[in-house]
Amino acid sequence: MAQPVTTVTTSGPTPVAPPGAPRRGSGRGRSTSWLIRISVLVFTIVAWWLVTELKLIRPLYLPGPGAVWHAFVQANSDHQVAPGVNRIVRGAQNYYLWEHLVASLQRIAVGVGAAIVVGIPLGLMMSTVKWIGIVTEPYLNFLRSLPPLGYIGLLIVWFGIGDTSKIWLLFLAAFPPITMATISGVRGVREDQVNAVLSLGASRRQALTSVTIPATLPEVLNGIRVAVGFAWTTVVAAELNNGIPGIGGLAYLSGTQLQTPLTIACIIVIGVAAVALDGIIKLLETVLVPWRGKA
Amino acid sequence: MSHDQAVEIEGLRHYFNVRGSLVHAIDRIDMTIEAGQFVCLAGPSGCGKTTLLRLLAGFMRPSEGTITVGGERVRRPSAERGVVFQQPMLYPWLNVRKNVELGPKLRGVGAKERRAEAERYLTMVGLSDFGDRRPYELSGGMQQRCQIARVLTNDPDIVLMDEPFGALDALTRERLQNELLDIWRATGKTILFITHSVDEAVFLGSRVLVMSPRPGRVVLDEPALFSEPGEQIAAERIRAMPEYNRLRERVRQAIQETPTAAAATG
Numbered sequence: 001m002a003q004p005v006t007t008v009t010t011s012g013p014t015p016v017a018p019p020g021a022p023r024r025g026s027g028r029g030r031s032t033s034w035l036i037r038i039s040v041l042v043f044t045i046v047a048w049w050l051v052t053e054l055k056l057i058r059p060l061y062l063p064g065p066g067a068v069w070h071a072f073v074q075a076n077s078d079h080q081v082a083p084g085v086n087r088i089v090r091g092a093q094n095y096y097l098w099e100h101l102v103a104s105l106q107r108i109a110v111g112v113g114a115a116i117v118v119g120i121p122l123g124l125m126m127s128t129v130k131w132i133g134i135v136t137e138p139y140l141n142f143l144r145s146l147p148p149l150g151y152i153g154l155l156i157v158w159f160g161i162g163d164t165s166k167i168w169l170l171f172l173a174a175f176p177p178i179t180m181a182t183i184s185g186v187r188g189v190r191e192d193q194v195n196a197v198l199s200l201g202a203s204r205r206q207a208l209t210s211v212t213i214p215a216t217l218p219e220v221l222n223g224i225r226v227a228v229g230f231a232w233t234t235v236v237a238a239e240l241n242n243g244i245p246g247i248g249g250l251a252y253l254s255g256t257q258l259q260t261p262l263t264i265a266c267i268i269v270i271g272v273a274a275v276a277l278d279g280i281i282k283l284l285e286t287v288l289v290p291w292r293g294k295a
Numbered sequence: 296m297s298h299d300q301a302v303e304i305e306g307l308r309h310y311f312n313v314r315g316s317l318v319h320a321i322d323r324i325d326m327t328i329e330a331g332q333f334v335c336l337a338g339p340s341g342c343g344k345t346t347l348l349r350l351l352a353g354f355m356r357p358s359e360g361t362i363t364v365g366g367e368r369v370r371r372p373s374a375e376r377g378v379v380f381q382q383p384m385l386y387p388w389l390n391v392r393k394n395v396e397l398g399p400k401l402r403g404v405g406a407k408e409r410r411a412e413a414e415r416y417l418t419m420v421g422l423s424d425f426g427d428r429r430p431y432e433l434s435g436g437m438q439q440r441c442q443i444a445r446v447l448t449n450d451p452d453i454v455l456m457d458e459p460f461g462a463l464d465a466l467t468r469e470r471l472q473n474e475l476l477d478i479w480r481a482t483g484k485t486i487l488f489i490t491h492s493v494d495e496a497v498f499l500g501s502r503v504l505v506m507s508p509r510p511g512r513v514v515l516d517e518p519a520l521f522s523e524p525g526e527q528i529a530a531e532r533i534r535a536m537p538e539y540n541r542l543r544e545r546v547r548q549a550i551q552e553t554p555t556a557a558a559a560t561g
Contacts, residue, residue, distance in 0.1 A: 206401050
């Protein structure tokens with residue numbers, strides 16, 4: 001119980017753990033770890049600010065936190081195109097930053113959604129029908145190891161420069177992890193769990209729907225988590241060409257135009273959005289598979 | 296009790312292919328089990344008793360020979376042959392009640408009817424207050440009770456039990472043994488009960504079998520003290536009886552003897 005974390009701040013009454021209560025991170029342990037996280041964040045920002053304020057690095061290479069914040073605010077509002085110039089422009093590249101984010105989120109949602117719809121049945125077929133697995137597994141591994149940047153050009157030739165090629169790219173990046181997770185989930189189902197339901201009179205199909213699929217669910221959800229992560233890392237590649245609106249496209253474009261504060265603002269937004277989405281999926285896991293790790 | 300033959304095993308042999316060489320899990324078994332018998336099968340680990348149970352359940356096909364249950368040749372798992380596993384194979388995505396009524400549900404029995412059946416057996420195993428819990432919220436003994444209730448709710452002709460109490464503590468184990476005897480008396484089911492405990496085999500069954508390892512065969516086959524479900528004697532009295540201890544001694548010896556010597560006497 002006495003994790004090193006909790007012993008750091010032992011002032012006040014000694015915590016008496018109620019029996020059976022302290023599982024992962026009791027209330028006190030959790031608040032302590034949050035305290036540490038926030039302190040580290042504050043320290044990082046202060047160090048960043050110091051480095052830029054003391055002019056140790058040229059602002060073009062590393063703009064200060066204030067500049068990044070300014071770029072973030074500007075990108076979310078109508079503002080003058082330059083100080084003293086009366087022309088008002090909308091956000092960055094004619095879209096607000098949040099609109100860029102929403103555009104990317106939509107692409108990710110469609111790409112990952114299609115990956116779920118295709119990836120899970122494919123994984124089920126590959127793991128339950130032997131020859132399908134034998135035939136398709138090498139191609140899946142091949143596709144999985146390709147860097148998305150390598151074939152985005154081909155997808156543009158095939159599907160045009162619009163949204164279709166971007167969604168295809170996100171789909172291709174997202175479905176292998178889901179399929180792999182489904183396969184490993186099905187293979188991880190204990191033989192006797194299936195035998196038990198067959199002995200209760202289930203047909204093969206009933207065994208699949210009432211045991212194999214629910215038993216695979218925790219792994220599938222994990223695969224979806226990995227896939228969403230993959231989609232985020234791929235979104236810049238997808239939006240390299242004609243990627244506006246799009247947060248990845250904006251990050252890339254602003255970099256090429258030497259607007260480094262905006263680039264950093266985009267990176268932070270991407271990171272925060274990705275972590276938030278991951279948190280939502282994790283939450284979904286606790287709701288959908290409460291038995292995870294318990295049985 | 297009727298004395299129909301519930302199980303008929305003829306010329307049964309089973310080999311496993313372990314890294315290229317054949318291992319005789321079961322050498323040759325011929326036997327019948329009558330309906331309503333409570334057969335305990337004891338033997339050291341590796342003697343093929345679990346293999347025999349899995350063959351009976353239809354989880355695998357025998358290398359040679361035939362198994363007939365209720366007049367029908369065993370080819371695949373079936374609701375006629377309920378299986379209680381050593382590890383309770385309960386489904387964590389279903390609560391206790393839904394686990395118990397799963398068999399009838401798969402057969403398309405209506406919700407009301409199957410709920411009543413499940414409730415009856417949950418009460419019989421003392422879990423009527425735990426229907427809404429998830430299996431992993433129960434203790435090991437309660438999980439095993441739940442599994443037994445699930446099999447009984449499905450109303451099989453024969454119940455195959457693979458060391459169901461092997462992983463439980465001594466007290467829970469004794470309590471469940473008594474409960475199982477009560478259930479057998481109440482339902483008159485044919486039971487094949489596998490155990491590595493001599494005591495359990497002699498105490499529970501109406502007939503005791505002992506298997507010896509490598510190659511697996513039956514080396515002892517005797518009626519136990521109470522061959523009819525009707526007889527009911529308190530557990531302590533059974534364990535104090537001289538016949539009980541004599542049978543126990545014979546079973547113990549049969550298990551300890553070498554396979555060749557045992558084959559000569561058996």
